[in-house]
Amino acid sequence: MTDNALLAGPALRRLRKREGLTQAAMAASLGISPSYLNLIERNQRPLSARVLVQVIERFDFDPRSLREDEAIGGIDGLVRRMTDKRFADLGIDREEVQEFLAAAPQAAAAFARLYDTAGDAAVRSDDPIAVTRQAIERWQNHFADLDHLAEAISDDLRLSRSDTGAALADRLREKHQLSVRILPAEVMPGLVHRLDLHNRQLQLSEMLPGAARRFQIARQVGALELRDEIETLTEGANLGSNEARKLFQEHVTDYAAAALLMPYRRFLRACEQTNYDVNILQRRFASSFDQIAQRLTTLQRVGERGLPFFCARFGRTGRIVHYTAGASGAVHPIDGARWPAWVPYAAFESRGSLLTQAVTFGEGEAIPKHWFTVARTVEVDGAACSARKAVVLGLEARFAGELAHARGISLDPKDAVPLGVGCPRCGRVDCLTPAPPRLASTAF
Template identity: 35%
Template sequence: MRKTFMGVRLRRLREERGLTQVALAQLLGISPSYLNQIEQNQRPLTVQVLLKLSAALGVDVQRFSEDDEARLVADLRDVFGSGAVLAGQAESVSQAEIRELAASMPAVGRTLVALERRCRDAEERAAAFAARLGEDRGQALRTQPMPYEEVRDFFYARHNHVAELDDLAERLFDAWSLQPGETGSGLAIRLESVHGIRVVRDERAFGEGDAGTLRRFDKGERVLRLSPLLAPGQQAFQMATQLAFLEAEEAIEGLAAQAVLRSEEARRLARIGLANYFAGALVLPYRRFLDSAERLRYDIDLLGRRFGTGFETVSHRLSTLQRPGACGVPFFFVRVDRAGNISKRQSATDFHFSRVGGTCPLWNVYEAFAQPGRILTQLASMPDGRTYLWVARTVSHGRGGYGVPGKTFAVGLGCDLQHAPRLTYAKGLKLDDPGAPTPIGAGCKVCERVGCPQRAFPSAGSRLDIDENSSRFEPYGG
């Protein structure tokens, strides 16, 4: 374990608890001078001291996590890239300064990230309203983020793990005597015997205007209608989602109330997101799923057959396995369409792509569209030097019938290189070869790589060296 200097965080914790250095040193069984050296970053915060802190003050050790620091560093790189331009900042901020800010003053760093996001949201909405001026004059400019962005940030802050719902789902899985891979029949019985709700696959209930609708609950008739296009595992997930609002309503409402959300739309989306999380936890119960994942070396197809679910559902669930004391590989999960729109983004780790200006075309999640149905692997290195193993594959959601357009996405699942040996997808890859990873970035507007063959436009905040004798950037023609 490398030396970890967390002096400012420790000092802030002590001040929050109203303790002097002498009092805290006595609680930890160390000398006041030693504690002072830790707070001044002259000595590292050791594992032993961290465990004593947890025992004496009930502190979550995640508060001193280096992964949290890395997540903040990634967010701050956006702030001092694109965000610096919004603020009119001319002076660049180095990577070393960003890391120092994240390590020493994380609260300040998080405040800067929140301010930059509000500024970015305001700019985007101002541009949108300017484009619509004349059609919609009466609508006031809103500066708050879109509801789905607020909900995404809520899950991101929790490392994509909701312990309360995981624990409840696991207890109910056992209490209802459900079986992995065969949960659908048990959930249908639960709905009818306890709640008086019949489950039917009704093609007539889903017309042309219901594209994307998979579940419809008729309260008056007490009937849950499921789309006939759903596979058995998808049916189980939709039944589990309905049961979430019936059996886990109190937990969901409590979690939604704790979230800092600005609108009723965001709160409704949060409740839906939490219900979906509960459904995944019920169909893929934590301990059974984690044990199978470790035994099968995180083979997504084998896990899908074991639990009767699809590639996307298994991939999404793998990104949630962060229970303290029983953690899986910390994954980053993403789903994109052919145009590069990210419709799902969940992270148990610090990796993220920029919120500004698209993602990197060298990322293998886009190559997946050229080889539909095939699992692609990629070692990819980011500008900060960290390397990741990525697994990508297309998934399709068809509407059925000739000439009816379907939906195709690419699903990506990534983890830090240090976890790669635990995955079956590492077979044949040169994990120890520094030249093997593909250099990618967080998106052209915030990527500082020079000489990239796929760069679409210069990095935000950088000086543009325009040479009339060069064809590097061609704003017209070409």
């Protein structure tokens, strides 16, 4: 029988030096030759299961240290950092990053720590939105404890009523003495919801459609019953400004609402049963397209992972107004990148239609570049409901083969629409849809 094996040279070398042993002495203790130990330490031979057991027994070795790269997000986390525009001219590809991590994991961790700290300092001073997005991306937009707590509440609600929205309204009234009241738009000018503690009412504008009303009720239940967990997550994010903390807390509260309406295990099972058909998911969970799209970026529970989507929302001018990378590894176009050939822009000309497109984009050679994307317009909830935004979901094309919306779409990279690095830095003279000057602005 062949032992399962792994490369762990740097970890074993640090252990030997900590113990003050020569290679010959450690090899004798492990019952292997010094030359074989030398090859293991240089990652030219794997650390077999048999030898690993010997290391654990003789040196009180913690095998979890072999996964030390998890602290920086593993190979994908290091790859994301290497795609920074400051390294673009170096041509660092994924294979080279993998070699760096395997050969010198501590040095890689030091680089990641320095990069993260520098990034925090760079954006915290003047951009709370970027700081908040960075904090969310560290979690890959998956807050496991919050999901488990919300799932337990949702399971309780199902025991009382099959209609989750009605059950949430009942819970708000019975447990928190708050009733839900729908008010005319002229009574709530410029507002879509308001908490009136004097009258013990959650007041909602009549302009909110059904899915948005249910979301606001779920949001209020989550804010009350998951308050401690939300506050713990917000404090743990270590954000440097009150505005950033407020934005992060709002995001996590929205997350709790989605987790109540679309509890993790049931939602993931529905995704897998329907091949992530967004139209079916909307009806099954009585939610809107953008609510479903945002929830799809969160499916990273250990042992029950979904596909790694990113989600972006665009205003009519082409400006990204919201972006969530999830676990996709997609990089936010922070320098004002606009891609007029991309499907979200076309969605504005096909109101309410679901559009699909395979594209390539990204900077450097180290990140995945081939994506399958789905987009459609949605109406803005509330008093300004005549306004629209475009929502796009993206997934690495290599994961998209079984998607319901990918049927009939070529996932061959040669057939993908090349989007380059965004209009401000593209430099292509043969582009079929050049950005006008107002879209090519570097101001975001």
